[in-house]
Amino acid sequence: MNILGIESSCDDTGLAIVDSSGHVLAHVTSSQHEIHAKYGGIVPELASRDHVKKFIPLLDFLLSKADMKIDEIEMIAFTNGPGLLGPLLAGASLAKALGWSRNIPTIEVNHLEAHVYSPMITENNLKPPFISLLVSGGHTLLSVVDKNSVIKNLGTTLDDSAGECFDKVARKLGLGYPGGPEIARRSEGVKNNKFSFPRPMINSDSYDFSFSGLKTHVINAIQKIELSDENINNISFELQDAIVETLISKSLKASQDYKIENIVITGGVSANKRLREKFSALSNSNVFFPDVRYSTDNGAMIAYAGFLKSQSSSIEINFKIKPNPSLSL
Numbered sequence: 001m002n003i004l005g006i007e008s009s010c011d012d013t014g015l016a017i018v019d020s021s022g023h024v025l026a027h028v029t030s031s032q033h034e035i036h037a038k039y040g041g042i043v044p045e046l047a048s049r050d051h052v053k054k055f056i057p058l059l060d061f062l063l064s065k066a067d068m069k070i071d072e073i074e075m076i077a078f079t080n081g082p083g084l085l086g087p088l089l090a091g092a093s094l095a096k097a098l099g100w101s102r103n104i105p106t107i108e109v110n111h112l113e114a115h116v117y118s119p120m121i122t123e124n125n126l127k128p129p130f131i132s133l134l135v136s137g138g139h140t141l142l143s144v145v146d147k148n149s150v151i152k153n154l155g156t157t158l159d160d161s162a163g164e165c166f167d168k169v170a171r172k173l174g175l176g177y178p179g180g181p182e183i184a185r186r187s188e189g190v191k192n193n194k195f196s197f198p199r200p201m202i203n204s205d206s207y208d209f210s211f212s213g214l215k216t217h218v219i220n221a222i223q224k225i226e227l228s229d230e231n232i233n234n235i236s237f238e239l240q241d242a243i244v245e246t247l248i249s250k251s252l253k254a255s256q257d258y259k260i261e262n263i264v265i266t267g268g269v270s271a272n273k274r275l276r277e278k279f280s281a282l283s284n285s286n287v288f289f290p291d292v293r294y295s296t297d298n299g300a301m302i303a304y305a306g307f308l309k310s311q312s313s314s315i316e317i318n319f320k321i322k323p324n325p326s327l328s329l
């Protein structure tokens, strides 16, 4: 059973094929970063149009990479939410049109769940229960995934997500979009950092996060200094450490409180090298990250989530299109 995965919830067009054991046969991603960079954020209409433009050439490329014909696809998994309505509609329309023309099932996938299970694509021995920290541009979600894969949310951000904090400070520093990778790049090699930023809510008993105060603190600091390369690098370093240490502290607390050793960190921010290094160095827990290719939005995690769904429930054929931009975990 070859499953085609389609991701188009935001500004990345991702397509992938997994086989009957969930193994990724091929995956392709096309980023729209250059289109949106000059606006400092995503323009939904431009995002939708670019998905529509890229889908068919990308699908051809994907099939050639997998050395496969479209007739060999037997099921389609696509992102049904959360995300931007136009981009979601574009992906759903492609999925349903392909499904209808071939009379094969189309599986709706929750984009957040796909992130949560993304480390299992390459970590063959990983399975629930685990503590899940999902850190992306839109979400900062700490949860327990029990042995039956039932997800219980422990905490979330009360304001900005971790990714948003990276992106908004990066914009103030005159760095490109998305900000996380730029901040990470600027932090490399910093030795004598002279800034000190707060680690929000790390002494609170709650599992919630709050990154808006940190963002304002850093933006105020930026306004008082000259934006030299050295200052930009130092601020990037300290911001990255403040976010990383906050994420680690809350995840460890959940792991200790719930006596669950395995911690799974996913979403775009999980691509952060410093987060990966610090987590491995600090913690006695078993920490799992997705392969970096599957950290930011991609079609492989959607195809894989479709594979998991097809294993646990029967899939019926229906061609209704009903994306849900505000779907939650």
Ligand code: KG4
Pocket (backbone or CB within 6 Å): 010, 135, 136, 137, 138, 139, 162, 163, 164, 166, 167, 178, 179, 180, 181, 184, 267, 268, 269, 270, 271, 272, 273, 295, 296, 297
């Ligand atoms: O999961 P994702 O690709 O899209 C959403 O579903 O939101 O996450 C995008 C977020 C952006 O905020 C981006 O700045 C951040 O992930 N990000 C990073 C890194 N790569 C992407 N943040 C820190 N370090 C990175 N290397």
Ligand code: ZN
Pocket (backbone or CB within 6 Å): 111, 115, 136, 137, 267, 268, 296, 297
């Ligand atoms: Zn995402």
